Amino acid sequence: MTDKLLRVSVEKDSVSERDLPESYRDLGGRGLTSMIVTDEVPPKAHSLGPNNKLVLAPGILTGTSAPTSGRLSVGAKSPLTGGVKESNVGTSFGQTLHRLGYRAIVFEDKIKEKDFKYLKIDKDGAKLGDASKWNDMELYEAFEAIHNEFGEDVDVCGVGVAAELGGGNSGLAFDDLENKPSRYAGRGGLGSVLATRGIKFIIVDSQDAPGVEIEDEDEFQRGKEKLANALGEHDVTKPGGSLNAYGTDVLINIINEAGGLPHYNFSKGASEMAKKVSGERKAEIIEERGGDRPHPCSPGCVIQCSENWVQEDGEKVGALEYESVWALGPNCGIFDLDTIGELNKRCNDLGLDTIETGDTIAVLMDAGLLEFSDKQGALELMDEVEQKTALGRIVANGTQYAANAFGLNRAPTVKGQGMPAYDPRAIKGIGVTYATSPMGADHTAGYAIAPEILKVGGKPDPQDTKKGELSRNLQSSTAVIDSTGHCLFIAFAVLDIPEGLEGVVEEVNGVLGADLSVGDIDEIGSTILEAEREFNQKAGISKQEDRVPEFMEEEKVPPTNEVFDVPTEELEKVFK
Amino acid sequence: MSFKVVLFGDLRKRLSNKKENIELNQEEFHSVKDVLDYLDIEVDEVSHIFLDHSYSDVGRKIESENERLALFPKDMALLYKWYFKKKE
Numbered sequence: 321m322t323d324k325l326l327r328v329s330v331e332k333d334s335v336s337e338r339d340l341p342e343s344y345r346d347l348g349g350r351g352l353t354s355m356i357v358t359d360e361v362p363p364k365a366h367s368l369g370p371n372n373k374l375v376l377a378p379g380i381l382t383g384t385s386a387p388t389s390g391r392l393s394v395g396a397k398s399p400l401t402g403g404v405k406e407s408n409v410g411t412s413f414g415q416t417l418h419r420l421g422y423r424a425i426v427f428e429d430k431i432k433e434k435d436f437k438y439l440k441i442d443k444d445g446a447k448l449g450d451a452s453k454w455n456d457m458e459l460y461e462a463f464e465a466i467h468n469e470f471g472e473d474v475d476v477c478g479v480g481v482a483a484e485l486g487g488g489n490s491g492l493a494f495d496d497l498e499n500k501p502s503r504y505a506g507r508g509g510l511g512s513v514l515a516t517r518g519i520k521f522i523i524v525d526s527q528d529a530p531g532v533e534i535e536d537e538d539e540f541q542r543g544k545e546k547l548a549n550a551l552g553e554h555d556v557t558k559p560g561g562s563l564n565a566y567g568t569d570v571l572i573n574i575i576n577e578a579g580g581l582p583h584y585n586f587s588k589g590a591s592e593m594a595k596k597v598s599g600e601r602k603a604e605i606i607e608e609r610g611g612d613r614p615h616p617c618s619p620g621c622v623i624q625c626s627e628n629w630v631q632e633d634g635e636k637v638g639a640l641e642y643e644s645v646w647a648l649g650p651n652c653g654i655f656d657l658d659t660i661g662e663l664n665k666r667c668n669d670l671g672l673d674t675i676e677t678g679d680t681i682a683v684l685m686d687a688g689l690l691e692f693s694d695k696q697g698a699l700e701l702m703d704e705v706e707q708k709t710a711l712g713r714i715v716a717n718g719t720q721y722a723a724n725a726f727g728l729n730r731a732p733t734v735k736g737q738g739m740p741a742y743d744p745r746a747i748k749g750i751g752v753t754y755a756t757s758p759m760g761a762d763h764t765a766g767y768a769i770a771p772e773i774l775k776v777g778g779k780p781d782p783q784d785t786k787k788g789e790l791s792r793n794l795q796s797s798t799a800v801i802d803s804t805g806h807c808l809f810i811a812f813a814v815l816d817i818p819e820g821l822e823g824v825v826e827e828v829n830g831v832l833g834a835d836l837s838v839g840d841i842d843e844i845g846s847t848i849l850e851a852e853r854e855f856n857q858k859a860g861i862s863k864q865e866d867r868v869p870e871f872m873e874e875e876k877v878p879p880t881n882e883v884f885d886v887p888t889e890e891l892e893k894v895f896k
Numbered sequence: 897m898s899f900k901v902v903l904f905g906d907l908r909k910r911l912s913n914k915k916e917n918i919e920l921n922q923e924e925f926h927s928v929k930d931v932l933d934y935l936d937i938e939v940d941e942v943s944h945i946f947l948d949h950s951y952s953d954v955g956r957k958i959e960s961e962n963e964r965l966a967l968f969p970k971d972m973a974l975l976y977k978w979y980f981k982k983k984e
Binding site for chain 2: 555556558560561562563565570571573574575577578579589590595600746812879880
């Protein structure tokens with residue numbers, strides 16, 4: 321089986337396959353989405369215009385038996401940031417896609433009429449179909465209807481009302497293991513890029529899929545075993561470790577104690593109330609109500625940090641992750657997991673990114689449209705999106721747009737994208753990554769492998785407040801992990817257990833028949849980052865935009881009472 | 897003067913009746929290490945230490961103005977440690 325690249329144009333009613341070009345052979349995930357976007361999309365193209373393209377690419381290892389490797393990358397020019405974007409999701413969809421032989425799908429050409437199609441891919445190829453019968457459904461209902469028609473075992477991707485509105489706050493929803501739309505490539509407004517290409521749903525069927533070709537099975541198995549051992553041994557990632565026991569939401573208490581858990585639109589960094597929405601509390605409720613925890617986002621994950629949240633009425637609605645709990649919770653002054661769970665479900669239904677939505681609601685609260693902690697008011701904003709009102713369109717366009725609309729200077733954004741759940745004043749290192757990542761404010765952009773393991777940049781001094789070189793190295797290694805298809809959480813184990821990182825490289829060598837070493841990681845990551853930054857520069861995003869918002873340089877955040885005071889020259893050193 | 901010690905994860909098993917925290921008299925403890933000793937917690941059982949929301953070393957001195965000490969076990973080492981300046 322040859323690795324395939326699929327091109328889809330609804331406007332031209334065309335679906336075509338060809339062999340993956342040789343120049344892309346060693347790429348996957350983010351590496352592949354970013355290279356295709358930077359090669360094929362004019363940097364000045366309007367993100368919702370005819371010349372933008374949306375790319376789906378499973379990681380190099382996605383679909384193999386490598387542990388915790390179920391990640392899929394989605395890339396395009398972002399309506400939110402105006403730059404190249406990669407949004408990453410853990411789902412069986414990417415595994416199926418790669419097992420069917422597809423290394424990437426490129427959706428091109430804007431539709432002239434809103435006549436939405438679905439794309440169905442199986443062992444016999446890909447074809448377009450009429451999606452109008454699901455047009456009036458929100459995503460939970462639509463996913464159920466699609467599974468009823470095509471079977472329980474297919475995997476589904478869909479975009480919702482927010483994408484139809486052309487929103488910068490629209491994501492792509494993917495199946496969780498219970499076939500609900502709770503796994504999201506949420507960031508950057510990429511849902512609207514797919515919708516403007518004329519696609520509402522993608523269905524992939526794994527039946528009789530040939531599987532991922534592995535060039536050197538021995539090398540692959542050797543690497544897989546090393547990584548599995550590292551993940552199984554490490555305190556954070558092992559069975560019964562905190563990620564497994566409490567989920568990603570275990571970070572609530574940790575970041576709260578660090579003084580970096582943003583509350584009330586980034587007005588304070590900690591509270592006694594935060595524990596009400598902690599991972600520990602959530603795990604208790606899930607157990608009381610008979611939910612599922614621990615739970616994988618995709619088959620083959622050994623960390624299993626996800627869960628199936630249960631509403632008060634007993635309905636299981638899918639994952640409720642740390643960033644979503646924070647954004648829709650403490651950041652809005654809401655400390656009630658049931659309300660947060662309901663807001664999360666509404667986001668899933670409407671195709672909204674939970675981080676961007678939480679930031680947007682908090683900005684609207686800060687601007688006085690509603691009070692902080694107003695649960696009902698927050699839920700009513702979701703109704704505005706559903707009804708496609710003017711206010712709903714503001715919500716669907718995200719944090720910066722909402723702040724502009726209401727004349728608020730306290731917009732916690734970088735390059736137009738709302739910040740995730742770490743205040744950069746209390747956690748300055750992550751602030752450097754927010755500021756300088758080509759992706760906009762993105763916590764996952766620099767959260768990976770320790771520089772001394774990579775043997776680049778020297779051993780970092782924890783006391784050193786100069787974070788520029790460290791951030792560059794982390795962003796580079798993150799770009800590589802995002803290309804392999806591994807979840808970033810493997811970083812906890814490979815940080816401390818070097819054999820784990822060797823294992824990742826051997827897995828990749830095994831699949832590709834390549835001869836990479838750990839020392840090559842920085843160069844591969846740098847190549848990806850350079851292409852992304854060059855695209856952004858040509859798109860008009862200058863280095864002056866590698867900054868956190870002005871109010872964070874001036875406004876102290878209690879209880880640490882820190883401002884973001886990393887010098888400009890340090891930020892400029894990151895990619896010098 | 898008292899200060900609050902908040903324990904997370906399995907460290908809570910060191911307190912009776914599933915309590916989350918304990919009030920201690922500041923004058924009886926010179927450093928974070930003294931608190932660990934009092935609670936019968938080994939240094940290598942602890943990952944992140946926050947004294948009044950400041951990422952801290954186990955040797956950090958406890959001052960009269962300190963109000964809150966948070967201790968996380970090894971399996972909660974989810975912070976990217978290089979991002980923090982650790983106070984000693």
